[in-house]
Amino acid sequence: MVMVSSTQSQNKPLLTCSKCEYFTGIPVIDLACPDDAKNLIVKACQEYGFFKVINHGVPLWLVSGLEDETMGFFNMSQSEKRKYSPPNPSGYGSKTIGPNGDVGWIEYLLFASNDFSTNSKTFSLLAKKYVEAVRKLGCEILELVAEGLKIQPKSVLSRMLRDEKADTVFRLNHYPPCPDPPNPNPDNRVGFGEHTDPHLISIARSNTTPGLQICLPNGTWASVPPDHTSFFINVDDLLQVMTNGRFKSVKHRVVTNKMKSRVSMIYFGGPPLTEKISPLGSLMEPGEESLYHEFTWFEYKSCTYKTRLGDDRLSFFHKGSHHPLV
Ligand SMILES: C=C1C[C@]23C[C@@]1(O)CC[C@H]2[C@@]12CC[C@H](O)[C@@](C)(C(=O)O1)[C@H]2[C@@H]3C(=O)O
Ligand SMILES: O=C(O)CCC(=O)C(=O)O
């Protein structure tokens, strides 16, 4: 499989052909240094649509406590877990992803509201605290984005996550070890197929098992080195539109692991359903035209659920597109 590494001499990604080599070029943003962070975040969002944050302020006890509780859920019998399915819009899912025939080597819990009830009260309490903490982190990051882009007010993006009607999803994924691939073709050893996330921003944390890959600007897949103490941030589709294409909604996927199980916890930050989405006026250069038709988050979300995971949903909203979904 083609992987990517970087050399110290050039600091530019090079193609190599060894298996399981990590990409060493993921931007790392230290939130303890906000003056540097605002510019580095903008650069990372333009170049990769992806970066890692350290010194994020979310306590480790909360993160590992929720991971333990999550594994407590996934370790239950299939018949116990099935009591919480289907994941529509909230609940337990296994092997199928979304309503349109996508599959993966995965089981998961989806929460489409602030009600995180399962069999465990501790889980619900920790999930509530965790989502509050990562939403706050998302607001901080979006404010640094506004500062880095030199647009006012600095709450122009973060206000959408702060809104009491903010439409967020919280997802806990468990990828069991996949010892014998169902098909020897590595492309079929997929935990979560390639896609972009539809919201504004996704904030992900996983355990120490590798698996996440991002698609680089040159179209190659790069393996993200796991780091259970940090958060990985994705630019999502709405942020690409609101920056009129300056930021890239990152294509990503998860490959399976033969030996170890992987668990990830992802907060997807979205605006209220009625929010109208178009490029930020304060960012547009004189004479610059929007690349997209204006739409509401409700319209985009409805379109998302009519598509397959790997579809390019944003293309339906490009000016010039007359797609029937729009
Ligand atoms: C196949 C699908 C699953 C998904 C809804 C969709 O029709 C297309 C987008 C998918 C996605 C990807 C990011 C998030 O994991 C997710 C919750 C989302 O908002 O969009 C999933 C959806 C899902 O699993 O329901
Ligand atoms: O498990 C992961 O790290 C990523 C999963 C993902 O992309 C998603 O849930 O949308």
Ligand SMILES: [Fe+2]
């Ligand atoms: Fe995703």
